[in-house]
Amino acid sequence: MAALGLLGAVLVGCGGQAGETAPSKEPASASPSARPSAAAAGPKPARAPAAPPTMAPGPGGLTPVYARRAAGSPKSAEKVVALTFDADMTADQGPRAARGERFDNPQLIATLRRLEVDATVFMTGRWAEEYPDQARSIGGDPRFEIANHSYSHYAFASPCYGLPTVPGPDMTADVQRAFDAFRDAGAVNVVPYFRFPGGCYDDAALRALGPAGVTAVQWDVVSGDAFAKDADAVAEQVLDGVKPGSLVVMHCTRSAAPVTEQAIRRIVPELRARGYRFVKVSELMSG
Numbered sequence: 001m002a003a004l005g006l007l008g009a010v011l012v013g014c015g016g017q018a019g020e021t022a023p024s025k026e027p028a029s030a031s032p033s034a035r036p037s038a039a040a041a042g043p044k045p046a047r048a049p050a051a052p053p054t055m056a057p058g059p060g061g062l063t064p065v066y067a068r069r070a071a072g073s074p075k076s077a078e079k080v081v082a083l084t085f086d087a088d089m090t091a092d093q094g095p096r097a098a099r100g101e102r103f104d105n106p107q108l109i110a111t112l113r114r115l116e117v118d119a120t121v122f123m124t125g126r127w128a129e130e131y132p133d134q135a136r137s138i139g140g141d142p143r144f145e146i147a148n149h150s151y152s153h154y155a156f157a158s159p160c161y162g163l164p165t166v167p168g169p170d171m172t173a174d175v176q177r178a179f180d181a182f183r184d185a186g187a188v189n190v191v192p193y194f195r196f197p198g199g200c201y202d203d204a205a206l207r208a209l210g211p212a213g214v215t216a217v218q219w220d221v222v223s224g225d226a227f228a229k230d231a232d233a234v235a236e237q238v239l240d241g242v243k244p245g246s247l248v249v250m251h252c253t254r255s256a257a258p259v260t261e262q263a264i265r266r267i268v269p270e271l272r273a274r275g276y277r278f279v280k281v282s283e284l285m286s287g
Contacts, residue, residue, distance in 0.1 A: 052145075052191040052282040054215045061210035062203065063194075066285060068220040069245030075287035079244050079276045082284040083267075084120045084147075084219065085252040085260075086195065089127040091152035097130055102254040104131045108261040109138060109252070115268045118143050120281040121252060122195040122217070125151035125178030132185040139187025145280050147193035148214065151177040156209075160200035171208040191282055193217045199249075217281055219249040223263070226251055231262035238267050242276070247284060 055064035069076055089103040097103060104127070112119055121138055123146050128135040139146045150156070151174045155163035166174050175194060182190050194214040196205065201216065209216070221241035225234045238248055250264075251257035268278070 052193075053286045054192055054213075055285075057210060058206070060207065063206040063209040063212070063214060063216050065201075065206070065216040065218060066193075066247075066281075067218040068247045069284055069287050071245075073245075073287055075245075077244055078287065079274070080279045080284060080287070081242050081245075081271060081276050082120060082247045082279055082281050083117065083250060083264075084122055084195075084217070084248060084281060085250050086149055087121055087123040087127040087252040088149070088153050088197075088256060089124050089130055089253070090154065091126050093126070094130070103127060103256075104134055105252045105254045105257075105261060106134060108264065109134070109144075111261050111264055113141070113143065115264070116143070117264075117268055117278045118280045118283070119278065120145050120147055120191070120193070120217075122147045122149040122193075123178070123182065124149045124153045124197075125181035126153065128178070128181040128185045128187070135182060136186035139182060139185070139189050142189065145189045145191045145282060146182055146187050147191050147195065147217065147281065148175055148178045148182075149195050150174055150197050151181065153197045155198055155200050156196050156205040157200040157202040160198040163198055163200075168204060168208045171205065172212045175209065175212045175214065193281055215285075217247070219247045221246050221248040223248055223250045223260075225257040225260045225263060227256060228259055231259035232266070234259060234263040235266040235270075238263070239270055242271060245284065245287070247281065 055066055058064055085108070087104070093103065121144055123135065135146070138144050152166070153163070154166045156166055156171055158165045179190065192214050194209065194212070194216050195218070196216060199218060206216070221238060223234050224237045228234050242248065250260055
């Protein structure tokens, strides 16, 4: 689950800049006489989807960390906000799921669809294994993208809210195991972003994850939905915190965040009334 304290830093860059990807250069146009006719050229091949934006690694290959759209960027004043939802499930919670405890929240996903909200779901591999049909549905819907929240939801730094800790040498394998679970479930819209369980990390974790080639994604607005029972309090915390370019952390786990869907039904129309548009992390980072 996400850490409960607000992050002070707006962007933890580790040497890279958000969305800093080199634009591809088109070849110089040929002269009219050298251009083939449309008939000779034949149909144009379909253009491959653009790769999701990422940040450049930091010094020594440190995994870069993104928390919100950077102030001063070309689109920093644009009224956009990224709602993100952590689909948490630890490696050892299978028996609890077998007894009927629900770590999913299909009603939340249905409400996001009904309200036409684009969003990013940070999913654990164990969640995808428990709910493969939902993982495939979320990962096949163009409104959503699936990002990595580790396989086991064990911490990558200690202490971290009492979570067990993944050993440093096993961190990259844990992340890859989650990506494998998404693929096995049939999810398509998977992006190379990673959220540390509990939001806990240190330089050792950033260094250990370097080979994974991911951009770590934190947040600047904590919803407070974890274990909350008052949907209005959650909604007010989000509404009070959102600014242009914000990134909000919420949860897609009924057992641990039972009022999130109800809060969303208030958050979305009120932010839209203020002129906000909802985007996925990939679009936020592209700005």
